[in-house]
Amino acid sequence: MNKNELRQHITETLLEIAPDVEIAKLDPAVSFRDQFEIDSVDFLNFVLALEKRLGIKISEIDYPKLSSVRGCLSYLAMESGEDPKVS
Amino acid sequence: MISKKACAGWAAAILSKGVNLVDYNATRISFSWDAARRELDGLPGGGLNIAHEAIDRHANGSRRNQVALRWLDKAGQAHDFTYLGLQELTNRFANVLQGLGVGKGDRVFVLASRIPELYITALGTLKNGSVFCPLFSAFGPEPIRARMAIGEAKVLVTTDTLYYRKIEQQRDRLPQLEHILLVNEEGETTIVANTHDFKSLLDAADDHFTISPTDPEDIALLHFTSGTTGKPKGAVHVHAAVIAHQSTAKFALDLQPDDIFWCTADPGWVTGTSYGIIAPLTIGATLIVDREEFEVERWYRILQDHKVNVWYTAPTAIRMMMKFGIELPRKYDVSQLRFMASVGEPLNPEAVLWGVKAFDQPFHDNWWQTETGGIMIANYAAMDIKPGSMGKPLPGIEATIVRHTEAGQVVILDEPGQEGELALRVGWPSMFRAYLGEDERYQKCFVDDWYLSGDLARRDEDGYFWFIGRADDVIKSAGHLIGPFEVESVLMEHPAVVEAGVIGKPDPVFMEVVKAFVVLKPTHVANEALRRELLAHARKRLGATVAPKEIEFRNDLPKTRSGKIMRRLLKAQELGLPEGDTSMLEDRRMPHE
Numbered sequence: 001m002n003k004n005e006l007r008q009h010i011t012e013t014l015l016e017i018a019p020d021v022e023i024a025k026l027d028p029a030v031s032f033r034d035q036f037e038i039d040s041v042d043f044l045n046f047v048l049a050l051e052k053r054l055g056i057k058i059s060e061i062d063y064p065k066l067s068s069v070r071g072c073l074s075y076l077a078m079e080s081g082e083d084p085k086v087s
Numbered sequence: 088m089i090s091k092k093a094c095a096g097w098a099a100a101i102l103s104k105g106v107n108l109v110d111y112n113a114t115r116i117s118f119s120w121d122a123a124r125r126e127l128d129g130l131p132g133g134g135l136n137i138a139h140e141a142i143d144r145h146a147n148g149s150r151r152n153q154v155a156l157r158w159l160d161k162a163g164q165a166h167d168f169t170y171l172g173l174q175e176l177t178n179r180f181a182n183v184l185q186g187l188g189v190g191k192g193d194r195v196f197v198l199a200s201r202i203p204e205l206y207i208t209a210l211g212t213l214k215n216g217s218v219f220c221p222l223f224s225a226f227g228p229e230p231i232r233a234r235m236a237i238g239e240a241k242v243l244v245t246t247d248t249l250y251y252r253k254i255e256q257q258r259d260r261l262p263q264l265e266h267i268l269l270v271n272e273e274g275e276t277t278i279v280a281n282t283h284d285f286k287s288l289l290d291a292a293d294d295h296f297t298i299s300p301t302d303p304e305d306i307a308l309l310h311f312t313s314g315t316t317g318k319p320k321g322a323v324h325v326h327a328a329v330i331a332h333q334s335t336a337k338f339a340l341d342l343q344p345d346d347i348f349w350c351t352a353d354p355g356w357v358t359g360t361s362y363g364i365i366a367p368l369t370i371g372a373t374l375i376v377d378r379e380e381f382e383v384e385r386w387y388r389i390l391q392d393h394k395v396n397v398w399y400t401a402p403t404a405i406r407m408m409m410k411f412g413i414e415l416p417r418k419y420d421v422s423q424l425r426f427m428a429s430v431g432e433p434l435n436p437e438a439v440l441w442g443v444k445a446f447d448q449p450f451h452d453n454w455w456q457t458e459t460g461g462i463m464i465a466n467y468a469a470m471d472i473k474p475g476s477m478g479k480p481l482p483g484i485e486a487t488i489v490r491h492t493e494a495g496q497v498v499i500l501d502e503p504g505q506e507g508e509l510a511l512r513v514g515w516p517s518m519f520r521a522y523l524g525e526d527e528r529y530q531k532c533f534v535d536d537w538y539l540s541g542d543l544a545r546r547d548e549d550g551y552f553w554f555i556g557r558a559d560d561v562i563k564s565a566g567h568l569i570g571p572f573e574v575e576s577v578l579m580e581h582p583a584v585v586e587a588g589v590i591g592k593p594d595p596v597f598m599e600v601v602k603a604f605v606v607l608k609p610t611h612v613a614n615e616a617l618r619r620e621l622l623a624h625a626r627k628r629l630g631a632t633v634a635p636k637e638i639e640f641r642n643d644l645p646k647t648r649s650g651k652i653m654r655r656l657l658k659a660q661e662l663g664l665p666e667g668d669t670s671m672l673e674d675r676r677m678p679h680e
Contacts, residue, residue, distance in 0.1 A: 019619035020626040033380065037225060037631040040381060040403065040565060041597055045636065060411045064382055 118482035146174035178296035180211025223355030227630030313570030321523035331517035336366035339465035431566030436474035460517025562591035613640035
């Protein structure tokens with residue numbers, strides 16, 4: 001899966017949980033929490049939905065790594081053995 | 088396998104360390120609220136003011152250079168405020184209010200994350216004799232507007248970011264709001280039309296202030312809570328509440344002067360004010376305040392690096408920590424930690440005992456409400472915990488289980504094990520004095536000398552109380568109390584919706600999550616796009632915390648003959664329970680409506 005596909009999955013999952021998010025305005029480097037309203041229930045649902053969509057298992061200890069678009073991209077690229085230096 | 092015995096052993100061990108409440112029965116007999124009042128100073132000219140007890144009496148005495156508040160910024164960097172420093176800042180804020188013409192009884196609202204300005208505003212407001220009204224910063228525009236309208240907000244302190252997101256577009260709907268003070272979290276000066284810059288006003292104000300004469304029965308705090316129906320309720324608390332804040336923190340949290348105390352609750356909820364601001368300062372402890380939300384390793388690091396002695400947190404956070412496993416907390420040195428407590432919703436026995444595995448001590452659950460203003464029933468340090476129980480009533484508190492009669496009276500259920508409504512005998516100082524502007528709703532909470540909590544419980548043969556559920560339809564999610572009516576109203580504002588019924592769906596981590604059942608107008612088709620549209624609408628209006636997490640389309644909703652939506656039936660259907668089981672509940676009187 002290339003970077004763009006991965007990014008598509010991340011934003012689609014985000015919209016499933018929080019359809020009020022304006023994806024175009026999202027800064028990939030800034031945490032979700034600092035850009036829009038997301039509570040702990042949403043975040044957990046986001047991670048679980050990501051697992052389901054991508055058919056992977058994300059360890060709880062890695063959850064904090066998924067708190068921004070860039071964080072998600074890096075983590076998921078690493079997990080799939082691809083180049084983690086994504087932007 | 089860790090048994091109940093482990094908790095009993097812990098109680099014996101803690102006794103040897105010296106605790107505030109040792110002999111429960113003797114203390115209950117000897118305790119009086121008058122004596123508790125005498126542990127406080129009172130104002131020099133008579134009267135009682137929370138801010139004097141929390142700040143000035145320490146700042147004028149030997150604790151002046153002790154850290155009162157240690158604030159951790161986003162990066163985790165500590166910023167210390169001594170009692171003396173906090174005295175000067177809160178004096179300045181009281182002078183700012185004077186300068187703006189804000190006086191006794193006027194309502195000062197705060198909408199902000201846990202930033203120092205929130206704490207300065209809270210205590211400065213109390214010094215000025217004005218009323219502090221905290222709002223949860225994750226609320227959306229609608230819950231904010233509703234609460235500020237009911238509370239007749241005269242002043243709002245918020246950040247520039249939150250102002251643009253949630254206030255600016257509805258400012259003309261808040262005619263009584265005279266002043267908005269903005270904080271920029273990066274420390275810059277704000278320049279926004281029709282607002283003041285908080286920092287500039289504070290810097291220009293005098294740091295000397297004499298607290299206004301305050302009667303113990305003067306209004307101090309306004310905390311909003313949710314009912315099953317109708318508008319949010321503004322629970323009014325008075326300055327005398329500080330007597331209970333101090334006393335209950337001593338007994339239920341074993342809080343002692345010089346303790347380093349971390350209450351993880353947000354001041355937007357009553358716990359974050361009673362125990363996240365007032366009680367620890369009144370006792371003379373050092374209060375830890377973290378700007379950020381839950382993050383497991385950050386939390387363990389805070390416990391370790393700041394040598395927290397007493398920790399007051401919530402079941403959702405504990406259950407989240409449990410998900411991360413037992414190895415993680417074991418990597419941190421938390422040997423300073425003396426006492427751990429939990430509140431917000433009942434703490435399940437597994438979570439109580441997980442504390443022993445992770446931190447060598449159990450979590451101590453306790454029970455109280457916005458209306459009670461302080462902890463009423465608790466597993467105190469020296470008692471043998473029964474995991475899953477809320478504990479026993481604190482000294483000064485009489486609790487019982489009652490059943491309603493058809494004549495509108497209550498009967499006390501003396502026999503152990505009987506289920507009924509948890510009731511408290513009136514007379515403790517932090518009891519709410521009103522629901523602002525709604526006397527009828529307030530009076531409905533009382534029968535004879537008893538305050539009826541709306542919680543169903545039972546008392547066992549040893550005098551321990553056990554939570555069973557709510558007597559009404561209020562939803563408890565991640566420690567927040569959410570009124571279904573508020574959510575339904577916003578959903579029904581959407582042009583596609585004809586009816587909505589909202590329930591709390593049981594959840595292993597968050598206790599309940601908000602689920603909405605929606606009936607569409609015949610002109611609209613149920614599909615994923617519309618589900619997302621409704622979800623987005625609700626989230627924008629209500630904020631993420633109050634908005635539903637799940638929306639299900641239905642052709643119709645179950646209703647009573649009078650047309651009221653039967654949420655309990657919806658819940659029973661959701662849980663796959665036989666619907667007949669709910670008929671009895673449906674007839675139960677709901678004191679909080």
